[in-house]
Amino acid sequence: MTGNSEIFKLLGQKSPYKRKRRVRFDFMKNRRKVNGSHDGFQSPEYEIPLPKFKIPQNLKRIFVKSEPDALLTSELKDLRLDSINYENFFNTLLFAEEYQMINDIMLYDQEGVEMKKRDRFFILHVPGLAEKRPSVIVGDHVFVVKCGEDEREKAYQGFIHHVEEMSITIKFPKVFSSVYSSNTRFNVRYTFNRLPMRRMHNALKxxxxxxxxxxxxxxxxxxxxxxxxxxxxxxxxxxxxxxxxxxxxxxxxxxxxxxxxxxxxxxxxxxxxxxxxxxxxxxxxxxxxxxxxxxxxxxxxxxxxxxxxxxxxxxxxxxxxxxxxxxxxxxxxxxxxxxxxxxxxxxxxxxxxxxxxxxxxxxxxxxxxxxxxxxxxxxxxxxxxxxxxxxxxxxxxxxxxxxxxxxxxxxxxxxxxxxxxxxxxxxxxxxxxxxxxxxxxxxxxxxxxxxxxxxxxRMNYRSHQEILRVPNELFYENELKACGDKSITHSLVNSSALHKKNYPIKFVSVYGQDLREGHSPSWFNIEEAAEILKIVQELVEKDNVRKEDIGIITPYCKQVEKIKTLMEDNNFEGLDIGTVENFQGRERLVIIISTVRSTPKNLEHDGKFRLGFLNEPKRFCVAVTRARAFMAVVGNPNLLFSDEYWKRWLKEVNIRGGYVGEPFPKETDDGEEQQ
The missing domain is CATH 3.40.50.300 (P-loop containing nucleotide triphosphate hydrolases)
Incomplete structure (x- = not known):
């Protein structure tokens, strides 16, 4: 197995994190646009016309305010959901969502980037794409402007044909070839596809x-x-x-x-x-x-x-x-x-x-x-x-x-x-x-x-009763009954990877460092990845667990990337590694969770983008209900203790003998964790 020094060398920061600089000027202003062709995305002929549903100006003036001030305006403070006010209520909320999405996607304008040509298409590298920052799908379009050109020059529209974890494939109009060369740099403007919003507005009638x-x-x-x-x-x-x-x-x-x-x-x-x-x-x-x-x-x-x-x-x-x-x-x-x-x-x-x-x-x-x-x-x-x-x-x-x-x-x-x-x-x-x-x-x-x-x-066919215990109590009024095939749900109760035999849950206390690298906004934790490797090795080599029966869940795409790299480097290909959203509706015999976070000051960032596990009870519920026979969690207990759901889960695991590592967090008389 790779030693810790080799792991840090393999997974360490490729370059220091440098926040992506927002484009300082509106490079699309006064540009003449050269429209691309929606080639390959032929739309059917619709019988029922679809209105534009543009955001009303009075609502735009409200949405530009901060949340508390906006909610105090007459248009919003009296909004109520009922059958009479239904259309107006959801129209207003959808306009607010669209306004935010338009502003959010402009944060991802790219300045001075190169593209690679591949046949009739162009490949653009997009940091943060895996975490939907920006959120783009096939059929969306972008505009690109050649760097250094004056305002009389054109903006070329290109349609997205393929989306990968870190890049998009774009097709531009033929005339774009006259301004492209392999070392030409462009400014890129992402756009918001309004069609789904318009369909929702229309449905409210x-x-x-x-x-x-x-x-x-x-x-x-x-x-x-x-x-x-x-x-x-x-x-x-x-x-x-x-x-x-x-x-x-x-x-x-x-x-x-x-x-x-x-x-x-x-x-x-x-x-x-x-x-x-x-x-x-x-x-x-x-x-x-x-x-x-x-x-x-x-x-x-x-x-x-x-x-x-x-x-x-x-x-x-x-x-x-x-x-x-x-x-x-x-x-x-x-x-x-x-x-x-x-x-x-x-x-x-x-x-x-x-x-x-x-x-x-x-x-x-x-x-x-x-x-x-x-x-x-x-x-x-x-x-x-x-x-x-x-x-x-x-x-x-x-x-x-x-x-x-x-x-x-x-x-x-x-x-x-x-x-x-x-x-x-x-x-x-x-x-x-x-x-x-x-x-x-x-x-x-x-x-x-x-x-x-x-x-x-109420009959749960997936999980060992101990894996089900806490989420059943916290979310399902203790009504779920563990009815799974015991030859599966109890198959790993004697696993060498467990801290206590016959208890299929293990928490490994790890005080690692949460890091970022390059221009990627996503987080990773090398110490947690190293601990996960140890667990996987024990399960595969000592307990003969098939690699495809192991799932690894983490809230950050960069941690997904790092864990995949580490597993492949140690010949553990074939494991299912992804975010919580990837795992909703799915299950694995073994689930290992990397919580990543170790720095309290970064939690506000998570809250803004709905990332991480803390203060996200539904994400917690999904993560801890995927395992059938074995669940391990690797993380910082002091940080997790600040969340009531993780706190309840950690206490249960500690009482039943599944906690291993640094001392269990202590509470003061008022229930707060002692630092």
């Missing part, structure tokens, strides 16, 4: 759907679920749910439609089979064919939508299921499995109008509506609904008629939607629809034994 998102207390009814299940027995398609009363209840209640017109909620904590449940419900609806069943199933991300497609494709052929992707998505490269590629259809009504189940992202569902394909669905399912902003879910729900049944599946206790504007966040844009409904005071979603509006899944 669906008044008949909005009423249904505020179920009244009078609508709250209860039923005898046992009797309903006896009368509506059915043969399961997925036999694994037969002995799970909660999954069976959810399927029966979705079929019975007693919840309508309110949405039905499948509250799916980690490892409880949420997606399996709604896929079974969809297949059962098709089997029954009450009327002309037609289902739209959406998720906030392409990865979540693709998981649904895989589950549906196990028993349903491509003539029944269609996966609709955005026009800019490269189907050939995304779907390496030719079997799944057969389900993909063009964004054209004729190509999928006869299919029974349509799978798409929420955003693409807005395009389906614009094609004139809405109002024909008997059911709309939204999976991972907790990760979407409410207006984002509305882009899918605008396809509903008054008769359409709405089913939301997700976990409001895990990571929610990402919101950049502090104003929009304070006013509630970061709260998903499923979270709002679940937390509605005196609402119908009590998830009791007789509730017909939703089911909370």
């Amino acid at each position: 669906c008044a008949d759907i909005i009423e249904r998102l505020f179920p009244s207390n009078e609508a709250r009814t209860h039923c005898n679920i046992d009797k309903i299940m006896q009368k509506n027995s059915f043969e399961t398609i997925n036999k694994t749910i037969e002995n799970n009363i909660y999954q069976m209840r959810a399927v029966v209640l979705i079929k019975q439609e007693l919840y309508h017109p309110a949405p039905f909620i499948v509250f799916g904590p980690p490892g409880t089979g949420k997606s399996v449940t709604i896929v079974e419900a969809m297949k059962q609806l098709l089997n029954e064919e009450k009327g002309n069943v037609k289902i739209l199933v959406c998720a906030p991300s392409n990865s979540a939508a693709d998981i649904l497609l895989k589950k549906l494709s196990t028993t349903l052929l491509p003539d029944k299921v269609a996966r609709i992707n955005a026009a800019c998505r490269d189907i050939e490269n995304v779907y390496t499995d030719e079997g799944l590629r057969r389900y993909c259809k063009d964004l054209d009504l004729k190509s999928f109008e006869n299919h029974k189940i349509i799978v798409s992202t929420c955003a693409t569902a807005g395009s389906i509506h614009a094609l004139g394909g809405g109002k024909r669905y008997t059911h709309i399912f939204i999976d991972e609904a907790g990760q979407a902003m409410e207006p984002e879910v509305m882009t899918a729900l605008q396809n509903a008629s008054k008769e359409t049944k709405i089913i939301l599946a997700g976990d409001p206790r895990q990571l929610g939607p990402i919101v950049n504007s502090s104003i929009a966040k304070r006013l509630g844009l970061g709260k998903s629809l499923i979270e709002r409904l679940v937390n509605m005071e005196n609402g119908p979603y009590d998830f009791s034994e007789t509730c017909n509006y939703g089911v909370k899944l």
Whole structure:
């Protein structure tokens, strides 16, 4: 194994961190623009026009103020969310978010950079891209201006064709070649793609759907679920749910439609089979064919939508299921499995109008509506609904008629939607629809034994009961039951990598240094990476754990990069290493967490960009619920002790004998940690 000195040499700062200097002048001012071609991203012809929804000037004047002052203005201080004020409420929040995103992306203007030519394309290195700073996707565009030119010269528009961790691939108009050479330097302006925002604004006009998102207390009814299940027995398609009363209840209640017109909620904590449940419900609806069943199933991300497609494709052929992707998505490269590629259809009504189940992202569902394909669905399912902003879910729900049944599946206790504007966040844009409904005071979603509006899944098939213990207490009212296969969940209780046998959790106290390098804003911690290498070596070489069964989670992309480098240098390729967001919805036999942070003064930076683990309970919840049989955390206990969730977790691990390293933090009489 590599010694510590070799590790520091391998992973140490390549160059001192130097904060990227903001471009000092507006190099786009008065420029004549040469527009690029959206070549390769041909948009369909939409039947329903989409308004511009530009930010009103009076709101711009408010958003430029600091958060406290802005929230005191008459336009914002009286904003309330209800069915009457719904459109105005979310329009205002979306305008605040857009204003912030426009300003944020201008922070990443680049000055004096070179590009490499590759065939018809140009490669631009972008520090911070892996952490979405700037946030760009395929189909977005940039403007570049040759350095040193006067204001009479042109700005060239280029469209992004590929995004990697540290670079983007751009295509410019042919005339750009006349100003390019390998040593020419350019200023780069990133732009904000307004199309998703415009689709969300447009979706807020669906008044008949909005009423249904505020179920009244009078609508709250209860039923005898046992009797309903006896009368509506059915043969399961997925036999694994037969002995799970909660999954069976959810399927029966979705079929019975007693919840309508309110949405039905499948509250799916980690490892409880949420997606399996709604896929079974969809297949059962098709089997029954009450009327002309037609289902739209959406998720906030392409990865979540693709998981649904895989589950549906196990028993349903491509003539029944269609996966609709955005026009800019490269189907050939995304779907390496030719079997799944057969389900993909063009964004054209004729190509999928006869299919029974349509799978798409929420955003693409807005395009389906614009094609004139809405109002024909008997059911709309939204999976991972907790990760979407409410207006984002509305882009899918605008396809509903008054008769359409709405089913939301997700976990409001895990990571929610990402919101950049502090104003929009304070006013509630970061709260998903499923979270709002679940937390509605005196609402119908009590998830009791007789509730017909939703089911909370309670049988966890993923984790050893000790791994589940603290998150179950902190987030799930101790209702989760560890029901996993013990040959898996208990397979590492005697691991040599554990501090205490029969207790599958280990915390290693490491007082490392959090560092940055070059112009990258991301953090890393070499001492923690070295400790993780020791754990991996023990698991692989002494316990015969397969490398692909090990996941390593850290909140910073630079730490991901450093750990990957270290593992590859020690012949441990194949480990799954990524951020918390990468791991949401996933699991591994072994999970090792690197918390990275060791310097209290840097925590304010994390809070601003929603990075790190501290004061992020949902990120904590995701991280500590991924492991099946073994979980190790490496970090600075004194810093973690400042967070109530980590503090509770650390105390539990210490009591049960899983804490190793520097002395456990002491508390004063008032509960504060002693320095």
